[in-house]
Amino acid sequence: MTEEQKVTPDEQVEAIVESAETEATVEVPAEANKIAELGKKLALAEQQIKEQQDSVVRAQAEMENVRRRATLDIEKAHKYALDKFAEGLLPVIDSLEMAISHADKEDDALKPMIDGVELTLKSLLSTIEKFGLAIIDPANEAFDPEKHQAMSMQSVEGIAANQVIVVMQKGYELNGRLLRPAMVVVSKAAE
Incomplete structure (x- = not known):
């Protein structure tokens, strides 16, 4: 190298x-x-x-x-679930109540029949109350437009305005929901 x-x-x-x-x-x-x-x-x-x-x-x-x-x-x-069924029962209840209110309670021959209708109505009402149907009967209460339907107004002495004075038809609620409003006559202020 x-x-x-x-x-x-x-x-x-x-x-x-x-x-x-x-x-x-x-x-x-x-x-x-x-x-x-x-x-x-x-x-x-x-x-x-x-x-x-x-x-x-x-x-x-x-x-x-x-x-x-x-x-x-x-x-x-x-x-x-019982809405429609309960609505179907309302006319039956109304008819039973109407029959009792128009019956001649003085007639001894009709007394057993009237008692039977009253017992039937009580039984029907207690049964439907078990399932949540409540009656709205606002006699002598303040008018509530959410639960009552005013059919007419009348001026009545000694009664304050907007008080229910006559219940023409009871209303009903099912578990807090209005099925039918109560048809009522409401007092109005004196003129």
Whole structure:
């Protein structure tokens, strides 16, 4: 080997360091790119997890709302299932009350029949009250437009205005819901 071709140990070390630095500079950006890419993927995955968690929370809330609405609907169905049936019974009650009020109670021959009609009416009323039907009989009460229907107004001495003075037909409620308003005559202020 010639002098020019002879490499000293220091030169060898320098050549190795330079080649290591060149390789390191080439590999570091590649690793940095991989790290950056993995960081982006991680951030994307974390965002998807948050979105899915949010979706799960929303779905659970929606299911709870559906469950609550279904429970309320079932309660209403149970509570008001008798609406049409109760409305069908109202004319029967009215007829029985009318028969009692128009019966000749002085006639001994009719007394057992009148007693039977009265017992039938009491039995019918007690049965329907068990199922939530309530009678609205507002005699001598203040007029309530939500429960009473004014058929006429009369001026009566000694009675304040807007008082029910005559009940023409009783009203009925089923579990707090108005089935039929009471038809009434209401007092008006004296002229």
